[in-house]
Amino acid sequence: MSKIISGFSKFSKEEKIDWLTANFFQNPSETTKIIKQYWNENEKLQNLHDDFIENTITNFYLPFGVAPNFVINGKEYVVPMVIEESSVVAAASLVAKFWSTKGGFKTSVLGTTKIGQVHFLFAGEKSNLEKYFQENKTELYAATASITKNMEKRGGGILDIQLVDKTTDLPNYYQLHITFETKDSMGANFINSCLEAIANKFRNDEIEIIMSILSNYVPECLVRAEVSCKIEDLGIDNPQKFAEKFYQAVKIAEIEPYRAVTHNKGIMNGIDAVVLATGNDFRAIEAGVHAYASRSGKYSSLSHCTIDDGIFKFWIEIPLALGTVGGLTALHPMSKISLEMLQNPSAKELMQIMAAAGLAQNFAALRALTTKGIQHGHMKMHLQNILNQLGATKKEKNELIEFFKNQTVSHAAVVSKFNELRSPKVTWVDFLNESFIREKLGSLSQDSQPIFGLMNAQQMIEHLSAITKIANGNWQVEVFVSDEKSARRKPFLDSENELEIGFKPNLLAEEPNPLQFNSIQEAIDDLVFQISYFVKVFEENPTKTVLHPFFGELDFDYWKKFQVKHFTHHFKQFQLV
Numbered sequence: 001m002s003k004i005i006s007g008f009s010k011f012s013k014e015e016k017i018d019w020l021t022a023n024f025f026q027n028p029s030e031t032t033k034i035i036k037q038y039w040n041e042n043e044k045l046q047n048l049h050d051d052f053i054e055n056t057i058t059n060f061y062l063p064f065g066v067a068p069n070f071v072i073n074g075k076e077y078v079v080p081m082v083i084e085e086s087s088v089v090a091a092a093s094l095v096a097k098f099w100s101t102k103g104g105f106k107t108s109v110l111g112t113t114k115i116g117q118v119h120f121l122f123a124g125e126k127s128n129l130e131k132y133f134q135e136n137k138t139e140l141y142a143a144t145a146s147i148t149k150n151m152e153k154r155g156g157g158i159l160d161i162q163l164v165d166k167t168t169d170l171p172n173y174y175q176l177h178i179t180f181e182t183k184d185s186m187g188a189n190f191i192n193s194c195l196e197a198i199a200n201k202f203r204n205d206e207i208e209i210i211m212s213i214l215s216n217y218v219p220e221c222l223v224r225a226e227v228s229c230k231i232e233d234l235g236i237d238n239p240q241k242f243a244e245k246f247y248q249a250v251k252i253a254e255i256e257p258y259r260a261v262t263h264n265k266g267i268m269n270g271i272d273a274v275v276l277a278t279g280n281d282f283r284a285i286e287a288g289v290h291a292y293a294s295r296s297g298k299y300s301s302l303s304h305c306t307i308d309d310g311i312f313k314f315w316i317e318i319p320l321a322l323g324t325v326g327g328l329t330a331l332h333p334m335s336k337i338s339l340e341m342l343q344n345p346s347a348k349e350l351m352q353i354m355a356a357a358g359l360a361q362n363f364a365a366l367r368a369l370t371t372k373g374i375q376h377g378h379m380k381m382h383l384q385n386i387l388n389q390l391g392a393t394k395k396e397k398n399e400l401i402e403f404f405k406n407q408t409v410s411h412a413a414v415v416s417k418f419n420e421l422r423s424p425k426v427t428w429v430d431f432l433n434e435s436f437i438r439e440k441l442g443s444l445s446q447d448s449q450p451i452f453g454l455m456n457a458q459q460m461i462e463h464l465s466a467i468t469k470i471a472n473g474n475w476q477v478e479v480f481v482s483d484e485k486s487a488r489r490k491p492f493l494d495s496e497n498e499l500e501i502g503f504k505p506n507l508l509a510e511e512p513n514p515l516q517f518n519s520i521q522e523a524i525d526d527l528v529f530q531i532s533y534f535v536k537v538f539e540e541n542p543t544k545t546v547l548h549p550f551f552g553e554l555d556f557d558y559w560k561k562f563q564v565k566h567f568t569h570h571f572k573q574f575q576l577v
Helices: 013-024 028-037 043-050 088-100 126-142 145-153 188-202 239-255 257-277 282-293 333-341 347-369 374-390 394-406 411-422 434-442 457-472 483-489 520-540 556-573
Strands: 064-072 075-082 106-109 114-122 157-165 173-181 207-215 222-230 303-308 311-319 546-548 552-554
Touching: 013 028, 064 088, 064 347, 075 088, 075 257, 075 333, 075 347, 088 257, 088 347, 106 347, 114 188, 126 157, 126 173, 126 188, 145 157, 145 188, 173 188, 188 207, 222 347, 239 257, 239 303, 239 311, 239 347, 257 282, 257 311, 257 333, 257 347, 282 311, 311 347, 374 394, 374 411, 394 411, 434 520, 457 520, 457 546, 457 556, 483 552, 520 556, 546 556, 552 556
Parallel strands: none
Antiparallel strands: 064 075, 106 222, 114 173, 114 207, 157 173, 222 311, 303 311, 546 552
């Protein structure tokens, strides 16, 4: 059955969802439930979001974070960032704080000119076109008077109109190349309205207008951000070596397009996050930035570095066409909050803030790449995402975050540790429970076979008795365990880890000892006696310690912890637990 539909835009939101889920999802009811979970309970606010675009069915959430401690031209900022990638906000925050103690970011706007073009074909004599253009140029300005009036009051408007000959690239192709100043407005609608008015005024029987549209390539709408300090103040081991590696990393991005693309993507992690938070057009920004990075004919780094005369300097020059009035910035409640958080900046100020955010992000990435590697910090931040994917509980998250504080984070390592947490816990043997001990050991016979080791069933029981004799003082062992070894080994007794197969202190022989008793039952009776005597000895002297041949001096609590592990180990040997 065809899934092509007519009149979809006229459906209500509920009807759109019903049709969509019925035709494209295996579980329509569950899909509908998820879609509606993201609706805002405030109907007025939801209607506002519904009207941003066409065919809206729900909202798509992205995290809204903040990066504090930005000092830009001596002014303190908290920068809003909307992004889904982990570590971006943390990296920006850390770098902002780092540079805040070294003078902060120095920024300046190098230009705010924006571009629009009327593209047209003309097959006649070029001189006739040039004459026509000069005779009508004043009229072209006049054609936009009603549109530019308010913009001109704010100091903006049309700066210049030029005729450009492009016939060497495409037959009969010319442009009207028009420059604009749009002040605090991004200006897309303003520019396009002006262009259409100019095109209508300029057209005649010999001029065929193809299109009129602004350009997102704005090489003269440019901002610079810079940080610098003495190399010795870079706050890292061997700062000179770090500065040199950092410098080389930037140089590589300047000459190698494969590296430059990823290098610049890191810059845009910081810039796009602020662009989104303030309701600006990140697609236009991205297009213009990457075109600028290719202006020499080869794609290259947007940032640059020098290490001259003991000074580390790192800077960026980047085109950013932004607005702080109009468009989504005036409609989206969170965009309004973002701009207020930034102290209601002008478009020029916002350019400088975003450039600083991009430079901070680039510095963080290059510092990581040239020291610990990019994954070290990134995967630490990514840990939370992995845990959410695994469905970890709050308790499990806390345990795993604590575990990975001093461990290398990788997806495989997190999954392995998570599975370990979720795996069935060890059934530890309560060796002080006499009835349990007698019941389990009483099920053994001389024919019982171990799943590991050389001891038979009775030798295993007598072995447990022998080690218990050490604990209760009936067997004095001639060994020495240094304090250093004891301190290193004892934490194992506090863990949930089991004794490994083959664990054996040096005083034990390779072969099992000869049997001391005539039957398994006699061996069990002796073991029970040794356990009860063990308890009695420590009850009579609670501060007593007894030397363990592997773990060193142990008190009653630590001997109990060892005995639990030891009994469990040998009960598993004969599949009793």
